[in-house]
Amino acid sequence: MSTATGTSLQPGAQPPREPARKPSTMAQALNRALRDSLAADPDVHVFGEDVGTLGGVFRVTDGLAAEFGEDRCTDTPLAEAGILGTAVGMAMYGMRPVVEMQFDAFAYPGFEQLVSHISRMRNRTRGALPMPLTVRVPYGGGIGGVEHHSDSSEAYYMATPGLHVVTPATVADAYGLLRRSIASDDPVIFLEPKRLYWGKDDWSPEQPAEVPAIGRAVVRRPGTSATLITYGPSLPVCMEAAEAAARDEGLELEVVDLRSLVPFDEETVVASVRRTGRAVVVHESTGFAGPGAEVAARVSERCFHYLEAPVLRVAGFDIPYPPPMLEKHHLPDVDRVLDAVSRLQWESEWRDGEGSGSAGEGVR
Amino acid sequence: MTVLEQSGAYHLAPPPAWRPRRDPDPLLPDREPLRLLGTGAELDGELLLELYGQLVRGRRFNEQATALTKQGRLAVYPSSTGQEAAEVAAALALQEQDWLFPSYRDTLAAVARGLDPVAVLSLLRGDWHSGYDPRASRVAPLSTPLATQLPHAVGLAHAARLKGDDVVALAMVGDGGTSEGDFHEALNFAAVWQAPVVFLVQNNGFAISVPLAKQTAAPSLAHKAVGYGMPGRLVDGNDAAAMHHVLTDAVERARRGEGPCLVEAVTYRLDAHTNADDATRYREASEVDAWREHDPLVLMEQELRSRGLLDDAGAQKAGEEAERMAGDMRERMHQEPELHPMDLFDHVFAHRTTQLQQQAERLRAELEAAEAEGIPAAGEQDRHGQAHTDEQGSRK
Numbered sequence: 225m226s227t228a229t230g231t232s233l234q235p236g237a238q239p240p241r242e243p244a245r246k247p248s249t250m251a252q253a254l255n256r257a258l259r260d261s262l263a264a265d266p267d268v269h270v271f272g273e274d275v276g277t278l279g280g281v282f283r284v285t286d287g288l289a290a291e292f293g294e295d296r297c298t299d300t301p302l303a304e305a306g307i308l309g310t311a312v313g314m315a316m317y318g319m320r321p322v323v324e325m326q327f328d329a330f331a332y333p334g335f336e337q338l339v340s341h342i343s344r345m346r347n348r349t350r351g352a353l354p355m356p357l358t359v360r361v362p363y364g365g366g367i368g369g370v371e372h373h374s375d376s377s378e379a380y381y382m383a384t385p386g387l388h389v390v391t392p393a394t395v396a397d398a399y400g401l402l403r404r405s406i407a408s409d410d411p412v413i414f415l416e417p418k419r420l421y422w423g424k425d426d427w428s429p430e431q432p433a434e435v436p437a438i439g440r441a442v443v444r445r446p447g448t449s450a451t452l453i454t455y456g457p458s459l460p461v462c463m464e465a466a467e468a469a470a471r472d473e474g475l476e477l478e479v480v481d482l483r484s485l486v487p488f489d490e491e492t493v494v495a496s497v498r499r500t501g502r503a504v505v506v507h508e509s510t511g512f513a514g515p516g517a518e519v520a521a522r523v524s525e526r527c528f529h530y531l532e533a534p535v536l537r538v539a540g541f542d543i544p545y546p547p548p549m550l551e552k553h554h555l556p557d558v559d560r561v562l563d564a565v566s567r568l569q570w571e572s573e574w575r576d577g578e579g580s581g582s583a584g585e586g587v588r
Numbered sequence: 589m590t591v592l593e594q595s596g597a598y599h600l601a602p603p604p605a606w607r608p609r610r611d612p613d614p615l616l617p618d619r620e621p622l623r624l625l626g627t628g629a630e631l632d633g634e635l636l637l638e639l640y641g642q643l644v645r646g647r648r649f650n651e652q653a654t655a656l657t658k659q660g661r662l663a664v665y666p667s668s669t670g671q672e673a674a675e676v677a678a679a680l681a682l683q684e685q686d687w688l689f690p691s692y693r694d695t696l697a698a699v700a701r702g703l704d705p706v707a708v709l710s711l712l713r714g715d716w717h718s719g720y721d722p723r724a725s726r727v728a729p730l731s732t733p734l735a736t737q738l739p740h741a742v743g744l745a746h747a748a749r750l751k752g753d754d755v756v757a758l759a760m761v762g763d764g765g766t767s768e769g770d771f772h773e774a775l776n777f778a779a780v781w782q783a784p785v786v787f788l789v790q791n792n793g794f795a796i797s798v799p800l801a802k803q804t805a806a807p808s809l810a811h812k813a814v815g816y817g818m819p820g821r822l823v824d825g826n827d828a829a830a831m832h833h834v835l836t837d838a839v840e841r842a843r844r845g846e847g848p849c850l851v852e853a854v855t856y857r858l859d860a861h862t863n864a865d866d867a868t869r870y871r872e873a874s875e876v877d878a879w880r881e882h883d884p885l886v887l888m889e890q891e892l893r894s895r896g897l898l899d900d901a902g903a904q905k906a907g908e909e910a911e912r913m914a915g916d917m918r919e920r921m922h923q924e925p926e927l928h929p930m931d932l933f934d935h936v937f938a939h940r941t942t943q944l945q946q947q948a949e950r951l952r953a954e955l956e957a958a959e960a961e962g963i964p965a966a967g968e969q970d971r972h973g974q975a976h977t978d979e980q981g982s983r984k
Contacts, residue, residue, distance in 0.1 A: 269747075269750075295750055300777070301773075301776050301777060301780055303773040303776065303777070305739065305769055305770050305773050306739050306742075306770075306773030306774065306776065306777045308739075309736065309738070309739025309740055309742070309743065309770060309773065309774065310739045310740075310742050310743030310746065310774075310777055311743060312739070312740045312743055313739065313740040313741060313742060313743020313744035313745070313746070313747065313757075314743040314744065314746065314747040315743075316722070316723075316728070316740060316743070316744050316747075317743075317744045317747035317748055317751070318747070319747050319750075321743075333769070336733060336736060336770070337736065337739070337770075340733045340736055341733075341736060341740070344717075345729075346935050346936070346937070346938075347717070347935045347936055348716075348717035348718050348729055349717075349718050349721070349722055349729060349935075350716065350718075350931075350934070350935050351934070351935040352721045352722055352723050352724075353722055353723065353729075354938065385936060386936055386937070388937070408938075409938040410937050410938050439941070486941070487937075487941040487942065487943070488941070488942075488943065490942055490943070491942070
């Protein structure tokens with residue numbers, strides 16, 4: 225957290241004039257996206273717990289109240305249902321609220337507003353009342369948070385028709401996806417992988433990268449041997465696993481970053497798996513009835529005749545999120561991903577000699 | 589005396605001076621619900637007549653809607669019989685630019701605000717979740733989850749004020765709804781933001797079967813306002829003049845920027861919770877009969893007659909006008925709604941996802957196959973698989 229604080233944008237400061245290619249953190253990119261959205265559209269309002277004077281517990285809203293005034297970046301009473309419920313009313317009046325749920329598990333009191341109103345207001349009013357609001361939710365583990373500070377709740381949101389669910393894994397996507405989410409005419413659950421908040425890459429605030437649209441996955445690393453399908457906090461794990469597999473096993477793993485869980489970019493995923501013939505889905509949230517179950521089912525339906533092996537999942541255990549001193553045993557890591565890759569029936573004796581042709585070269 | 593004081597080891601600084609954030613006295617409600625009818629209070633005769641006309645229409649609406657449940661035309665109807673005064677006062681206290689946030693029982697308030705009865709009954713008929721355009725009518729969709737629409741009213745009123753618009757939101761909830769967390773959060777937000785909102789609690793005695801005594805230990809529901817820092821007003825909910833007076837006052841107060849207000853209307857639900865409920869299981873007939881003596885229509889009619897503003901001819905005219913409304917409503921409700929199964933995939937998102945597109949194509953193929961075999965589409969069939977009869981008993 226100290227890193228973010230130390231490099232945060234100062235209240236009232238001009239947009240930073242940093243040279244291109246100077247590394248920026250994801251938290252800074254999110255801050256910049258909020259700032260640019262507030263500047264671009266007077267109907268955008270940021271509110272939530274501690275988002276004003278403090279700048280958010282992760283400093284993502286740092287300086288916004290000072291620059292845009294407390295009416296546009298507002299500290300609310302401590303009440304998640306109230307935050308989401310008032311956001312509904314503001315959206316009904318034509319505003320674009322951007323609200324912060326301070327931590328993943330703190331969002332649960334607001335769940336009724338999400339599932340009973342936000343997700344279905346457009347539908348029940350036949351388009352008369354769209355809900356152009358963005359719910360920012362820092363999620364996931366790996367930062368040593370105590371209980372209720374590390375949940376991965378994406379499956380709940382995914383199972384609610386009417387919500388978009390997106391999650392960036394890179395600094396550039398954090399900016400681009402948040403801008404797109406705020407501009408979207410539909411409600412977006414914007415999941416921020418909190419352990420990547422301080423990750424840097426060479427995204428430049430001077431030349432903010434745009435993402436094409438919400439709902440497009442991206443191939444982060446091309447490969448021919450198998451596809452790793454992942455998103456958010458597990459992307460760096462998969463990238464590292466792919467490098468290790470190439471180095472140690474000569475396997476070229478393709479890594480697909482979903483970026484958006486709803487809408488789901490089936491075409492990119494299916495095209496990749498049809499090329500490679502093997503797939504592993506990797507995420508932190510629980511495996512049972514988790515996001516990977518949906519992905520694996522869709523891949524099985526669409527790629528059955530291309531598959532050399534069952535679709536495997538590497539996920540968190542089906543347990544309440546563990547205490548921080550044990551979380552390293554729970555979170556999918558490089559070894560677990562590589563272990564799953566090794567279980568992808570590389571020998572596949574039963575198909576030997578049939579020359580299916582879809583298994584990547586260099587497998588043996 | 590604390591342990592430290594007893595030990596004498598430390599000098600304790602006196603605590604910083606405490607003062608209440610606001611003087612609670614002006615926020616406290618009266619001990620008795622406000623009444624105007626029958627008190628000789630100075631009242632606007634034209635307003636009384638307008639309220640009377642709306643009460644007669646409202647009673648007839650409740651009767652007609654209940655009859656429609658028996659004819660299979662409404663899936664369910666939560667009657668507001670006995671509560672018409674609060675319903676129509678809520679609608680008449682608002683100006684055109686204001687917003688109404690009704691709960692599922694508040695169909696009458698929406699109709700009194702000028703909405704088409706058939707459109708308002710869409711939710712309860714089951715042909716769509718909401719049959720009117722909330723933005724055009726400034727009536728939010730009828731809310732089924734309790735109290736969840738209250739924070740919407742706060743957010744909308746707050747947004748309107750931020751935009752500099754002269755808009756007040758009136759949010760309606762029942763006595764049971766005051767136990768919900770959203771009630772608390774909405775009132776707290778409204779008071780902190782000084783949002784131009786009026787909360788109307790219709791205390792009709794029961795949350796389905798649970799009486800108020802098992803719902804709250806508060807002296808009155810109006811007392812709850814004080815804890816949030818807003819005034820609470822206690823009104824006889826069957827006295828349409830008092831309801832209109834207090835709500836208009838609260839709305840104009842909010843409009844002047846003086847913040848939110850909570851109004852408790854003390855009333856009674858003469859019918860069961862819905863047509864599916866058996867109220868004899870949880871209350872005595874004598875209790876219901878006692879409240880029938882305090883019927884909002886009777887109270888208003890007595891007032892008007894004693895003032896010489898209404899005679900038999902006037903009462904008959906009001907009844908005939910209500911009958912015309914009911915007849916029109918009945919006739920249109922007996923027409924089969926036009927349903928299009930393909931509408932299921934509209935308005936889920938601004939743009940259909942690939943997955944929804946695929947599902948829509950699958951349904952379309954099913955419908956086309958069924959049509960080829962001469963089977964009507966699902967939505968064109970009677971919900972109950974039965975032929976309807978109209979009020980004269982003839983087969984439709």
